[in-house]
Amino acid sequence: MASLMGSFLLVVPFLHSSSMTDSKLNTRASQWHPGLIRALTTGLNDIFSGGFYADKVIERTFKSNRKWGGRDRRFLAETIYDMVRWWNLLARFDGGEFVLSSEALYLRRWSFYEAWKHKMDTSFFLQEKLQIEKSPDDSFEKTVSKIQNITLEPWEKVAFPHWLFEKFLNQFGDEANSLMIALNESAPVCLRVNTLKISRKELVESLEAEGLLVTAPEDSKEGIILKERKNVFLTDAFKKGYFEVQDLASQKVSLLLDPRPGERIADVCAGAGGKTLHLAALMQNKGSLLGGDNYDRKLEQLKIRARRAGVSNLRIQEFKSTKDIKKHHEKFDGVLIDSPCSGTGVIRRNADTKWKLSPDEVTRLIETQRKIILDYSKMVKLGGRLVYATCSLLKEENQNQIDWFLAQSPGWTRDGEPLITRPDKDKLDGFFAQKLTRKIES
Numbered sequence: 123m124a125s126l127m128g129s130f131l132l133v134v135p136f137l138h139s140s141s142m143t144d145s146k147l148n149t150r151a152s153q154w155h156p157g158l159i160r161a162l163t164t165g166l167n168d169i170f171s172g173g174f175y176a177d178k179v180i181e182r183t184f185k186s187n188r189k190w191g192g193r194d195r196r197f198l199a200e201t202i203y204d205m206v207r208w209w210n211l212l213a214r215f216d217g218g219e220f221v222l223s224s225e226a227l228y229l230r231r232w233s234f235y236e237a238w239k240h241k242m243d244t245s246f247f248l249q250e251k252l253q254i255e256k257s258p259d260d261s262f263e264k265t266v267s268k269i270q271n272i273t274l275e276p277w278e279k280v281a282f283p284h285w286l287f288e289k290f291l292n293q294f295g296d297e298a299n300s301l302m303i304a305l306n307e308s309a310p311v312c313l314r315v316n317t318l319k320i321s322r323k324e325l326v327e328s329l330e331a332e333g334l335l336v337t338a339p340e341d342s343k344e345g346i347i348l349k350e351r352k353n354v355f356l357t358d359a360f361k362k363g364y365f366e367v368q369d370l371a372s373q374k375v376s377l378l379l380d381p382r383p384g385e386r387i388a389d390v391c392a393g394a395g396g397k398t399l400h401l402a403a404l405m406q407n408k409g410s411l412l413g414g415d416n417y418d419r420k421l422e423q424l425k426i427r428a429r430r431a432g433v434s435n436l437r438i439q440e441f442k443s444t445k446d447i448k449k450h451h452e453k454f455d456g457v458l459i460d461s462p463c464s465g466t467g468v469i470r471r472n473a474d475t476k477w478k479l480s481p482d483e484v485t486r487l488i489e490t491q492r493k494i495i496l497d498y499s500k501m502v503k504l505g506g507r508l509v510y511a512t513c514s515l516l517k518e519e520n521q522n523q524i525d526w527f528l529a530q531s532p533g534w535t536r537d538g539e540p541l542i543t544r545p546d547k548d549k550l551d552g553f554f555a556q557k558l559t560r561k562i563e564s
Contacts, residue, residue: 154251165179166206173478175474204239211281214275293515293516293517305546314344316432332357366396368396369468369471374543375541375553376397379507381455387401387409388454390457392415398428402428402435456507457506461495461511464519484516491523495523505559514554536557536558537559
């Protein structure tokens, strides 16, 4: 606990008593217009009162404001993500209310954010542009003083809910500090080259020709990392299907299954299909690949992405009941279960996950995961292989689930050590994946 509190100043720098110079204030203020701030407060309300996820809120806002320039878009996205990331800390600065009831209160919360993060007085904008009256108690100096003098709880200092803070502390001990700090950092944009259409070297050259600054990490054969954030979906390379956006840790999961050309492979929790498309590329479009899920809406996205990627060995199926699964019993050389999970390993990409998740939801997910691995493991041939994966950091969703499954399924055995990645240790998303082999009966 002491290490958490001692490192707080490295995570959350407190304000100095002076504000920014007028020139810096005006430079940042030039980004703002009333419509942009209204979109910001509406977006925050949709996230915390409406239950929508931040990425979907931002996507919808951009579609409704197509004339916005890159500066407006960056301001909105970066401010929403950052405020969501530190929401309980900002709530403590601003009276402790987690869900707010009016636009004026969200404006006030934004004002606290600007004072804390950028050392800025926003009263001029609220009053002159938005006609929001501010009382003397809302003065910039009093806001700064309140932020500097408030006593925060340890979980507030690292912006995590109390129950999840305690869970990380119990599981990771002294490493919990660095882990939660890493989960509050912004994640890089990572790409996976589509080797069905282009080599990584050729893709790097194509992206650089379009003005993107990228690097090809040595420890990945297919991964590319953007040196600065750009909208990669506008590039010709994306439209031609040369790459998919996918974290390097996620790419390791498909590699662990080791699908080979000519085999029968299934991705049974395919969703929109990031890993499915990777499996197709590893199979060189040879053999048979099944992409399945119980959400037809997600599979529609997979169809679109597969066409763009030039995938020709994929069959898509919605799993509506266990009858659909039984038709495939012992038919596949390899099965990937990218299981529904808490998403605690990708909080740096989806900061609102930590506020929407609950202990009851984790319990429900554990039961779902057990049913999934029991049902879909039967699709694997004798001698075949299964990979169970999550983007969770919680042991009860990962190692404990493998222990439970093996206790129920004597015909299975572990195949090597699990894949475990963490943002604090590997600079990658948090993933767990265990390869299992179905033993051939004697």
